[in-house]
Amino acid sequence: MFRFACLTLLLLLGSEIRLSHCTEVQVNNTEGKLCLYADLSVHFAVTYNSTDKMNHTVAFSLPEVENTTYNVRDIVFKYNLADNSTFKNASSNETKSVTFSPSISKVVMDTYYSCKSADTLDKDFVVQTLSNVSLQAFISNGNKSDKDTVCARDRSTTTAMPTTHTTTVTTLPTTPTPLPTPPTVNYTVPTGVNGSVCLKASMGLQLSYKDGADFHKMNIGKDQFKTSGKCGVNGSDATLVLSSSTVNMTFTFHEEGKKFLLHALNVTIKGTNGTINQGNTNLSLWEASVGSSYMCNKEQSYNISNGLTLNTFSLQVQPFGVKDDKFATAQECSMDDTNILIPIIVGAALAGLIVIVLIAYAIGRRKTYVGYQSL
Numbered sequence: 001m002f003r004f005a006c007l008t009l010l011l012l013l014g015s016e017i018r019l020s021h022c023t024e025v026q027v028n029n030t031e032g033k034l035c036l037y038a039d040l041s042v043h044f045a046v047t048y049n050s051t052d053k054m055n056h057t058v059a060f061s062l063p064e065v066e067n068t069t070y071n072v073r074d075i076v077f078k079y080n081l082a083d084n085s086t087f088k089n090a091s092s093n094e095t096k097s098v099t100f101s102p103s104i105s106k107v108v109m110d111t112y113y114s115c116k117s118a119d120t121l122d123k124d125f126v127v128q129t130l131s132n133v134s135l136q137a138f139i140s141n142g143n144k145s146d147k148d149t150v151c152a153r154d155r156s157t158t159t160a161m162p163t164t165h166t167t168t169v170t171t172l173p174t175t176p177t178p179l180p181t182p183p184t185v186n187y188t189v190p191t192g193v194n195g196s197v198c199l200k201a202s203m204g205l206q207l208s209y210k211d212g213a214d215f216h217k218m219n220i221g222k223d224q225f226k227t228s229g230k231c232g233v234n235g236s237d238a239t240l241v242l243s244s245s246t247v248n249m250t251f252t253f254h255e256e257g258k259k260f261l262l263h264a265l266n267v268t269i270k271g272t273n274g275t276i277n278q279g280n281t282n283l284s285l286w287e288a289s290v291g292s293s294y295m296c297n298k299e300q301s302y303n304i305s306n307g308l309t310l311n312t313f314s315l316q317v318q319p320f321g322v323k324d325d326k327f328a329t330a331q332e333c334s335m336d337d338t339n340i341l342i343p344i345i346v347g348a349a350l351a352g353l354i355v356i357v358l359i360a361y362a363i364g365r366r367k368t369y370v371g372y373q374s375l
Helices: 154-158 342-372
Strands: 002-005 024-028 035-048 053-060 069-072 077-082 095-100 103-108 112-115 117-123 125-139 149-152 186-188 197-211 214-220 226-230 238-243 247-256 259-271 275-282 286-287 293-296 300-306 307-320 329-333
Touching: 002 117, 002 154, 024 342, 035 259, 035 293, 053 247, 069 125, 077 125, 077 154, 077 275, 095 117, 103 112, 103 125, 103 149, 103 293, 125 226, 125 238, 125 247, 149 259, 186 226, 186 238, 197 238, 197 247, 197 259, 197 275, 214 247, 214 307, 275 300, 286 329
Parallel strands: 002 069, 112 149, 293 329
Antiparallel strands: 024 035, 035 053, 035 125, 069 103, 077 095, 112 125, 117 125, 186 197, 197 214, 197 307, 226 238, 238 247, 247 259, 259 275, 259 286, 293 307, 300 307
């Protein structure tokens, strides 16, 4: 026998929203006993139309609020386009609703559902990423269970470590070991038609972020992250979303005339002191002509905000006009472009040669003048 719990999260965005920790929800019955418990991290990227007839994308996280199986059927997300602090210059002031159907099924009764891995769903111009979920419905005794039903994604990535019994004496290093150069990873966003892609990126990424009073670094690898996003069509923004159980990154690319650039980066990290939200929606990075790609092989460091720095390695990205799943001709960053050095070097060499000729000529004239002095 299957029972279904409909978990409905109604979120009306207003000026008092704080982007901070995971959301914890406790629902009590008429007797004051706990009947439903949820603790989860939810990240959204919403694409909307503005008054200038352009599509824009804004990213944010769900704010902090105080023998039988069951399923979670729907998550309903409502957002108010009249909130100009979040949806700047939106052409509409209506409240929209999107219903997502997450993969939360066959949860054993009297246990809570646990899933640290990210689950990204894309529907009606909204990208939702669920992670770090703890949820229990139909609580029979008023107390959350200590037993869990682990999701398939967590079970497939967890490997039991062998137990050993050894005694060693270890001298701890006084300074942390520096991180190696992150791997170069290829990312694509599909169009959904014939396996073609609309956004293509190849890059090594390293984050430096502030957690409490300390700064931490992490490399963004391939195996832990799921890639999703949105295609930019007819002047709309293109997005690339990288999500894992602990990190969510949303890159938003904007098209301005015949140029494109990275104009927003939003990062959510599960830190030791709670969920960290850092970002910047006023960037002007990685600019190149539409129909070409941007390339920068040298390491680049970008201060995204006071608490977040992004380092890139072997970067090449093309958010618009990808053909045959290949990068177009690259426009290189100034650090990579050695062509400009060639005329400078040649010019300097010619100037040096002219100076040498003039000095030799002056010395020769002086000797000639001395040799023909009158008696």
